[in-house]
Amino acid sequence: QVVLTQSPSASASLGASVKLTCTLSSWHSAYAIAWHQQQPEKGPRFLMRLDSDGSHIKGDGIPDRFSGSSSGAERYLTISSLQSEDEADYYCQTWDRDQRAFGGGTKLTVL
Amino acid sequence: QVQLQESGPGLVKPSETLSLTCTLSGGSVSTYYWTWIRQPPGKGLEWIGYIHYSGSTSRNPSLKSRVTMSLDTSKSQFSLKLSSVTAADTAVYFCARDKGGTEAYMDVWGKGTAVTVSS
Numbered sequence: 001q002v003v004l005t006q007s008p009s010a011s012a013s014l015g016a017s018v019k020l021t022c023t024l025s026s027w028h029s030a031y032a033i034a035w036h037q038q039q040p041e042k043g044p045r046f047l048m049r050l051d052s053d054g055s056h057i058k059g060d061g062i063p064d065r066f067s068g069s070s071s072g073a074e075r076y077l078t079i080s081s082l083q084s085e086d087e088a089d090y091y092c093q094t095w096d097r098d099q100r101a102f103g104g105g106t107k108l109t110v111l
Numbered sequence: 112q113v114q115l116q117e118s119g120p121g122l123v124k125p126s127e128t129l130s131l132t133c134t135l136s137g138g139s140v141s142t143y144y145w146t147w148i149r150q151p152p153g154k155g156l157e158w159i160g161y162i163h164y165s166g167s168t169s170r171n172p173s174l175k176s177r178v179t180m181s182l183d184t185s186k187s188q189f190s191l192k193l194s195s196v197t198a199a200d201t202a203v204y205f206c207a208r209d210k211g212g213t214e215a216y217m218d219v220w221g222k223g224t225a226v227t228v229s230s
Contacts, residue, residue: 034216036217036220038156043220043221043223044205044207044220045220046216046217046218049214091156093158093216095215099158100146101158102155102156102158104155
């Protein structure tokens with residue numbers, strides 16, 4: 001089964017950039033993923049679909065500050081010009097035939 | 112604009128069956144996959160399963176024996192039943208739209224409904 005690994009926490013200063021990482025299990029290194037954002041006390045929101053070649057399709061209304069990239073089994077979410085509302089949990093998610101899986105999530109703190 | 116709203120009891124007794132409904136507005140359940148995800152307090156997201164408009168389903172192997180899903184196209188609703196619940200099933204339950212196939216991610220989410228399992 002596919003496994004997604006995320007660091008539990010990250011932090012960056014207001015106005016700076018941050019790069020979050022999601023690592024696919026080695027057998028699934030070519031898989032596409034999706035990134036979701038969950039602000040405090042809210043439901044998740046789809047950010048983007050990210051392919052193994054770094055191409056990505058963002059959800060409606062997602063600012064240009066959010067971008068994705070890939071390298072091998074790693075999938076990245078970069079947020080530039082950090083704003084206070086970017087403080088949230090970020091989850092990667094993938095799929096394998098009829099199964100779906102989430103990473104453990106990264107809690108982003110904006111300093 | 113497609114929107115999803117979960118509903119159901121906020122409190123369920125141990126060993127009983129948890130029943131939730133998700134109502135879709137602004138779209139049709141006769142396309143896509145309709146998905147349930149949960150989040151225990153202070154923890155991450157766990158995929159429960161989906162039901163396709165054709166009636167086919169898929170479930171998380173860890174919950175498979177306890178999960179039943181159904182779809183009511185006339186009401187634009189889909190439902191989740193989780194049997195023999197314990198305190199470990201206490202969570203916020205989300206419904207979502209899953210595009211399926213090579214695009215099997217959740218692109219529309221409900222706000223979630225909290226369920227506590229307690230006597």
